[in-house]
Amino acid sequence: MKKLLIASALVATAGLAHAGGDAAAGEQKAAACNACHGVGGNSTIAANPILAGQHRSYLVQALNAYKNGTRTNPIMKGMAAGLSDQDIEDLAVYFASQDGLK
Ligand code: HEC
Numbered sequence: 718m719k720k721l722l723i724a725s726a727l728v729a730t731a732g733l734a735h736a737g738g739d740a741a742a743g744e745q746k747a748a749a750c751n752a753c754h755g756v757g758g759n760s761t762i763a764a765n766p767i768l769a770g771q772h773r774s775y776l777v778q779a780l781n782a783y784k785n786g787t788r789t790n791p792i793m794k795g796m797a798a799g800l801s802d803q804d805i806e807d808l809a810v811y812f813a814s815q816d817g818l819k
Contacts, residue, residue, distance in 0.1 A: 738773070738803075743811025746804055749796070757815040770817035776809035 747758070750768070754760045758768030768776065782788035783797035784805075800808070 738806035738808075738810030740807070740811045740814050743807035743809070746808055747811055750808070753792075758812040759815070759817065767817055768812040769815035771812055773809045773813040776812055777805055780805045780808070 747754075750758070753762065753765040754768050755762075755765070758771070760767050779788065780797050780800060783790060783793040784800065786794070797805075
C-alpha cells in the first residue's frame with residue numbers, strides 16, 4: 718500500500734510539472750536532432766525546419782504523422798520510427814520551451 722501511494726504521488730507530481738513531457742529528458746534525446754535542426758532547434762540550414770518555440774501540440778502531431786506515415790519524408794520517417802510516445806512528448810516540450818532566433 719505504501720509503495721502504491723508513493724508511485725501515485727510521483728505520477729501526480731510529474732503530471733503537474735510537465736503535462737506529460739519532460740523538457741530535461743527531451744534535451745538529452747534532442748542530441749540526435751541537433752545535427753540537422755540545430756542546437757535547441759534553431760536550425761541555420763533552410764532545408765531543416767526551426768523547431769525552437771514551435772507549439773508543443775504541433776510538434777507532437779508532426780512527429781506522430783511521420784511515424785504513422787500520414788506525413789511522408791524519408792529522413793524524418795526514419796527519425797520518428799524509433800520514438801516512443803514519451804520520447805515525442807519530451808522532445809516536443811523541450812523544443813517548445815526554446816527561444817527561436819527568428
Ligand atoms: C538528417 C537530418 C534530420 C535529423 C537528424 C532530424 N530531422 Fe527533423 N526534419 C528534417 C527535415 C529535412 C525536415 C523537413 C521534412 C519535411 O519537409 O516534412 C524535418 C522536419 C521535422 C519536423 C517538422 C517541422 C515542421 O515545421 O513541420 C519535426 C517536428 C522534426 N523534424 C523533429 C525532429 C526531431 C525531434 C528529431 C530528432 C529525434 C529530428 N527531427 C531529427 C531533418 C532532420
